[in-house]
Amino acid sequence: MVRKLPPVDVVLVGFGWTGAILAQELTEDGLDVLAIERGGWRDTPSHFPTTVAQDELRWYWRKEMFQSAARDTLTFRNNGSQTALPMRRWGSFLPGEGVGGGGVHWNGQTWRFLPSDFLAASHNIGRYGPMPEGLTVQDYGVTYGELEPHYDRFEKLCGIGGKAGNLNGEIHEGGNPFEGPRSAEYPSPPMHMTFAQHRFEAAAKELGLKPFPGPSANMSQPYVNPLGCQLAPCTYCGFCEKYGCGNYSKASPQTTILPVLMSKPNFSLKVHNEVLRIKLDSTGSRATGVIHVDQNGEEYEQPADLVILCAYQLSNTRLMMLSGIGEIYNPATGEGLVGKNYCYQVMSGADVFFDDKYTNEFVGAGALGMCVDDYNGDNFDHSGLDFIGGGYISCWTTHNRPIERQRTPEGTPTWGSAWKKAVAENYLKSTNVGAHGASMAHAGNHLDLDPTYTDVYGRPLMRMTFDFTPNDRAMSAFLTERVREIAERMGGREIKLSPREGPYDSMPYQTTHNTGGTIMGTNPSNSVVNRYLQSWDVSNLFVMGAGVFPQNAGYNPTGTVAALAYWAADAIRAQYFKSPGALVQA
Ligand SMILES: Cc1cc2nc3c(=O)[nH]c(=O)nc-3n(C[C@H](O)[C@H](O)[C@H](O)COP(=O)(O)OP(=O)(O)OC[C@H]3O[C@@H](n4cnc5c(N)ncnc54)[C@H](O)[C@@H]3O)c2cc1C
Ligand code: SF4
Numbered sequence: 001m002v003r004k005l006p007p008v009d010v011v012l013v014g015f016g017w018t019g020a021i022l023a024q025e026l027t028e029d030g031l032d033v034l035a036i037e038r039g040g041w042r043d044t045p046s047h048f049p050t051t052v053a054q055d056e057l058r059w060y061w062r063k064e065m066f067q068s069a070a071r072d073t074l075t076f077r078n079n080g081s082q083t084a085l086p087m088r089r090w091g092s093f094l095p096g097e098g099v100g101g102g103g104v105h106w107n108g109q110t111w112r113f114l115p116s117d118f119l120a121a122s123h124n125i126g127r128y129g130p131m132p133e134g135l136t137v138q139d140y141g142v143t144y145g146e147l148e149p150h151y152d153r154f155e156k157l158c159g160i161g162g163k164a165g166n167l168n169g170e171i172h173e174g175g176n177p178f179e180g181p182r183s184a185e186y187p188s189p190p191m192h193m194t195f196a197q198h199r200f201e202a203a204a205k206e207l208g209l210k211p212f213p214g215p216s217a218n219m220s221q222p223y224v225n226p227l228g229c230q231l232a233p234c235t236y237c238g239f240c241e242k243y244g245c246g247n248y249s250k251a252s253p254q255t256t257i258l259p260v261l262m263s264k265p266n267f268s269l270k271v272h273n274e275v276l277r278i279k280l281d282s283t284g285s286r287a288t289g290v291i292h293v294d295q296n297g298e299e300y301e302q303p304a305d306l307v308i309l310c311a312y313q314l315s316n317t318r319l320m321m322l323s324g325i326g327e328i329y330n331p332a333t334g335e336g337l338v339g340k341n342y343c344y345q346v347m348s349g350a351d352v353f354f355d356d357k358y359t360n361e362f363v364g365a366g367a368l369g370m371c372v373d374d375y376n377g378d379n380f381d382h383s384g385l386d387f388i389g390g391g392y393i394s395c396w397t398t399h400n401r402p403i404e405r406q407r408t409p410e411g412t413p414t415w416g417s418a419w420k421k422a423v424a425e426n427y428l429k430s431t432n433v434g435a436h437g438a439s440m441a442h443a444g445n446h447l448d449l450d451p452t453y454t455d456v457y458g459r460p461l462m463r464m465t466f467d468f469t470p471n472d473r474a475m476s477a478f479l480t481e482r483v484r485e486i487a488e489r490m491g492g493r494e495i496k497l498s499p500r501e502g503p504y505d506s507m508p509y510q511t512t513h514n515t516g517g518t519i520m521g522t523n524p525s526n527s528v529v530n531r532y533l534q535s536w537d538v539s540n541l542f543v544m545g546a547g548v549f550p551q552n553a554g555y556n557p558t559g560t561v562a563a564l565a566y567w568a569a570d571a572i573r574a575q576y577f578k579s580p581g582a583l584v585q586a
Pocket of ligand 2: 218219233234237240244246247249365
């Protein structure tokens, strides 16, 4: 039997980055906010103090940090002619679980998208003519200018370290000259660079490119954020990406928001409770709350005036499908929108090996790097090229964790004494240059419900159909050649190129930058949510996260995910609660 609980003003489904931001913002107006999180409580002293945080086997390889794939996973196939099979073990991406979500174990590479990224369809068509065949790229319905104050807020919340390249339209040496105009400098200076970044910077300059320090949520110096939360300087421990920070040096919900939020009387948090679906009234156009289940299998109905999905792109999309909100996209007919425009990130790179120079990459941090943006978005002329979009090229020194990273030169056997010798010789003397490429929406790539496999509650798993498209491959081939040019100039003995070849493989880790499925746009015929992330079908439902991206840009997503969360929170506070209903007329 489902037990009905007392109503709240707002229920948040999931409590990672977007959940924490929404909770902090909406409780400011005195609203009663409840967050329901399927994972457990997590905090720095209890879960990743410095002596525990660096346990590679436990956190990464045994996946203690991530969603349990035994309870709930996805099925995957490259295209519609294949039968999708369950992903029994996470590989290519790592959905977060527990308080803080992916915000606990992210790297902290904190980007703003380019102004033209928000206008990907109109800008590219205006400059180059019709889209390449099959692409279903569209504009966001919100502009960079509208989001700028919200990017600024997130950067100040997190104490992002960097160097502005465009301050109020004025280009500044040493920053990214291609970025959209910023209203303020970064709140912290860039991180201290190591040997590899200096080499990358010199090589890029020799090639006439414009290198700049990557924007980092790992603290370059002590920082106190506008909520009064204190962060300590990063120790470059190298256990950042895929790990919690034991040092209070990485901006996360735990370090930037929770110390304030958890003491508010109008905020409450329920952990180890999974939301199964959004409950609708008899008209199907109004959410009455959510149904959730605890660890003992007890089901509850939580009534709420407003429901906000903050459960990460994958869970948000699946919850929409399981709740019967909107029509699921069908690539055969082009009908339906939920699950449409699933996109990812297109990565390639080159390892660089030195003979007599120590890179010592165990001294690293999640967002310690130098980057160039010359080949991102539409920062270069695509005339005569057979693709749109691009990506940034970077030299990040994130880690040399011994189980995860053993770089070996071309031709090294993959096991045995020759492999061991190559690992020993190169472990301290190598680095990597990477291309972080956009992923443009394509009619064939999508999410829907699997017809065969179910989770522990008997609900259909979500099915992912994805492969790199001709646009992705052409773009990646172009970027990989630019990677080669830089890597070859870095003065090493040799390089080893990793181009993007073959079908997308869901096993090797690439990025946890899944996007699309609940896309935003200008009207109900092209999008699931409007420009304020409000469902077109159910006006008291908002959907956060990168699922709203109509396609993925060449950057990491979280800066934009957070800016959109602040933008939506402002709309909810200033408009929705004053006059509940649709914020954009269809
Ligand atoms: C290893 C790694 C490195 C990354 N590095 C970067 C980076 O450098 N830069 C960058 O921009 N991004 C990075 N990311 C991505 C970043 O973590 C995400 O963009 C961000 O956390 C998304 O915020 P969110 O609120 O949408 O989801 P999350 O922060 O993941 O939070 C979602 C929460 O919802 C909960 N949940 C899900 N379903 C349910 C349900 N049905 N009921 C209740 N709760 C539910 C989950 O348990 C989770 O806690 C990285 C991610 C990973 C995994
Ligand atoms: S590298 Fe820095 S920010 Fe990252 S976990 Fe280590 S101390 Fe924390």
